[in-house]
Amino acid sequence: MMRIVIQTLVLVLVLTVSVSGQNVTVNNDLVFGSVFPGIPKTITKYTAGSACEFQITGTAGAEITIDLTLPTYMNAGGFSMQLIFSETDCAIDTAATPDQSSPEFDDLDPWHTLTYRLGSNGLTLWLGGIVVPALRQQQGSYSASIVITVQYTGS
Amino acid sequence: MTKNSKQALASIIAVACLCLAIVLAPVPHQAQDVASGQATANVLTGLSVTSTQALNFGDVLQGVAKSVPNNDAANSGIFVVTGEPSAGISVYIALPPYLATATGDDRMNIVFGVTDCSIDSTGNSNPSTFGDGWPNVDPYALPNNLVIGSAAPSQTAVFLGGEVVPSVDQTAGPYTGEIVITVAYNGT
Known part of the structure; x- marks a missing residue:
């Protein structure tokens, strides 16, 4: 009897440790730096250190959906500044060594659900954008949140 | 058992x-996992341009042209531009071809030569004590590398001279014309 119980407990342990949930890490924020009033500034998804970078890890080969909740304005106190994400501002690379300058999947639409499979090292997502300060944009430090939600599809 | x-x-x-x-x-x-990144930007000081002194020709005699140099402290036109220190700016001056009476029933020609403008980026706003920058440049084609002065008070001054050419039968009275200066950051 004990042998059966032990075997079952081992099975429980195996079931418990053989699978893992996915995890999202923010490697880099979307940083526009200094912006002149009246002069739009673009950060492309290829710009290392300035483009937003998310690292997603989990079960290699598992399919996931990625949803981005994108802001349309940045704020500083009571002031706002327009922020635009176009339909090609996102890129993904699932390679073990992701290449931001030449991503595996380029020109993706960050406004729609993205469905990809995790690679051996997970998946890296980059996001660019453009900020449009008004001619008389109030001076200050502006910010906004970019929320990413990742979920396994079960496929 | x-x-x-x-x-x-x-x-x-x-x-x-x-x-x-x-x-x-x-x-x-x-x-499911959710993470939140940030988009950040630092908006720099906005531009401001002020006319601190009108280009003033004073009394003019019929048929006698009169000039005001751009280094005339009392009479040259003075514009002061303030903004982000060392930031590149583009400046355009819309110059009138003539001055007119208040009723518009007579006009007097005004001309601007290719050296009638000086631009000082040292923070000095007195045209008679020009500091450094772009002296005696063409007001119709200003240099494209202008900047806001880096030193306090982070300003660049534009000094403008010109010449009026009254006709021999110029109607007596005050004449005015608008000088419009447009300044914008160029992103440099």
């Missing part, structure tokens, strides 16, 4: 453990 009872108990425990495993085991296909 009989052998059959022991086996039955073992089976029950095994089934219970399996059920426990199913319940406790992570279910990756339903897991």
Whole structure:
């Protein structure tokens, strides 16, 4: 009897440790730096250190959906500044060594659900954008949140 | 406990453990993770341009042209531009071809030469004590590398001279014309 119980407990342990949930890490924020009033500034998804970078890890080969909740304005106190994400501002690379300058999947639409499979090292997502300060944009430090939600599809 | 009872108990425990495993085991296909990054930007000082002194020709005689140099402290036109220190700016001056009476019934020609403008980026706003920058440049085609002065008070001054050419039968009275200066950051 004990042998059966032990075997079952081992099975429980195996079931418990053989699978893992996915995890999202923010490697880099979307940083526009200094912006002149009246002069739009673009950060492309290829710009290392300035483009937003998310690292997603989990079960290699598992399919996931990625949803981005994108802001349309940045704020500083009571002031706002327009922020635009176009339909090609996102890129993904699932390679073990992701290449931001030449991503595996380029020109993706960050406004729609993205469905990809995790690679051996997970998946890296980059996001660019453009900020449009008004001619008389109030001076200050502006910010906004970019929320990413990742979920396994079960496929 | 009989052998059959022991086996039955073992089976029950095994089934219970399996059920426990199913319940406790992570279910990756339903897991979800959310992270929040930031978009950040620092908006620099806005531009401001002020006319601090009008280009003033004073009294003019019929048929006698009169000039005001751009280094005339009392009479040259003075514009002061403030903004982000060392930032590149583009400046355009819309110059009138003539001055007119208030009723518009007479006009007097005004001309601007190719050296009638000086631009000082040292913070000085007195045209007679020009500091450094772009002296004696063409007001119709200003340099494209202008900047806001880097030193306090982070300003660049534009000094403008010109010449009026009254006709021999110029109607007596005050004449005015608008000089419009447009300044914008160029992103450098």
